[in-house]
Amino acid sequence: MSDLKIPRDREDDYGAAAIKARQELVRDRTDSALEHVANYSLDPAVLPGNIENFTGVAQVPMxxxxxxxxxxxxxxxxxxxxLATTEGTLVASYSRGMKLCRAAGGITATVIDDRMQRAPVFSFDNARQARAFSSWLDDNFEPIAAAAETTTSSGKLLDIQKFSVSKLLYTRFNYSTGDAAGQNMTGKATFAACAWIKQNYPGELHFLLEGQFATDKKTSIVNMLHTRGKRVVAEITLPAALVQEHMNVSTDKLWAARLRGQLGSIMSVTNNNGNHSANGITAIFIATGQDVANVAESSAMYGFTELLPNGDLYASVTLPSLIIATYGGGTGLATQRECLEIMGCYGTGKVYKLAEIIAATVLAGELSLGSAVVAEEWVQAHDDLGRNRP
Structure with a gap:
């Protein structure tokens, strides 16, 4: 049996001695000297709840x-x-799109919806029992909501969606979660709600707290249609002459390329008919302390463009499942907080502001890359800026 074991201190696992022991393990058992990983400015004492076995930091250029x-x-x-990334051309491309949009008067952004789910599945002996329970949920929504909300000061149960299959009832408990992303919050609240249901429902039932219908950290059509996190739209109308001046391409060619891309998206059955929403979203997530795995859902996008009769181009993106926070999680860590503060988005009451900025960033990136592809500048840009030569 291997004697390799990661050192831990049950009394003070974020203290200097425990951290040093893990660093020394790496130095003794691997080829890494941890010259950079072991150097950081944050205080390990603030990390409980964010990471276990803390050993150092992974620095990402920003x-x-x-x-x-x-x-x-x-x-x-x-x-x-x-934007925190190691992909050359990314920051330059987004800046180029932002320059175009700024010249056109700016991007209009609108938060359309806001909800976070936990999705219990309830099991019965037959479909009629499941149907009866569905009606009972409607009749007892208020006490169910009250039970859920005893666990949170900021969460509110908005409604319960119901989907019957066989002798099962799949549900989506939809919450507003304030400035927190809310995945843990909704789990705790829904467990309390289900406990009340189990105690008060007159019939026999069994439930799983999560029936895989909230699709945590997995892209899904249900969340694109019904919203998970923030649903936000960014839109702009671009004068044809401005697009030609800044992007070296005509709006009619952009529109024609868009139609061809639409068909490709349909053929590939993707959750995104745009170019690279995940790029900007991931870079902002890393910089601001978001849960990066949520990019799986958050990068879902509906892109829509329209060539207007006068040759101008209307362009928009809709992000239907943008899962973000400006409070809690990793947002309060030192560098992540500073990045949120750059945009004036740290703390309570700022999550819709961040959602609008992210959506606007995505739209700028879509316009920049889409134009580069049509103008045949994409490959050259990566060759000039995106190769890290020794």
Missing amino acids: GLAGPLLVNGEHAQGEFLVP
Whole structure:
């Protein structure tokens, strides 16, 4: 049996001695000297709840894109957007799209919906029992909501969606979660709700707290249609002459390329008919302390463009499942908080502002890359800026 064991201290696992022991294990048993991993400015004492077996940091280069001009209901004005990435050309491409949009008067952003789910599945002996339970849920929504909300000061149960299959009832308990992403919050609240249901329902039932219908960290059509996290739209109308000047391409060619891309998206059965929403979203997530695995859902996108009679181009993106936070999780860690502060998005009351900035960033990136592909500048840009030569 291997004697390899990661050192831990049950009394103070985030203290200097425990951290040093893990670093020494790496140095003794591997080829890494941890010259950079072991150097950091954050205080390990703030890390409980964020990471286990803390050993050091992974530094990701961060650049500023922008300025991004947003005409939102919550984000208004020019913003510098921190993007943490190792992909050359990414920051430059987003900045180019932002420059075009700024010249056109800015991007309008609108939060359409906001809900986070936990999705219990209830089991019965037959379909009629499942149907009866579905009606009972409707009749008892208020006490169920009250039970759920005893576990949270900021979460609120909005409604319960129901989907019958065989002798099962799949549900989606939809919550508003304030400035937190809310996945843990909704789990705790829904467990309390299900406990109340189990105790008060007059018939026999069994449940699993999560029936895989919330599709945590997995892309899904149900979340694209019904919203998970924030549903936000960013849109702009671009004058034809401005597009030609900044992007070296005509709007009619952009429109024609869009139609061909639509068909390719349909053929490939993707959750995204755009170019690269995951790029900007991931870079912002890393910079601002979001749960990066949520990019699996958050990068889902509906892109829509329209060539107007005068040759101008209307362009929009809809992000139907953008899962973000400006409070809690990793957002309060030192560098992540600083990145949120760059955009004025740290703390309570700021999550819709961040949603609008992210959606506007995605739209700028879609326009930039889409134009580069049509103008045949894409490959050259990566060759010039995206190769890390020794």
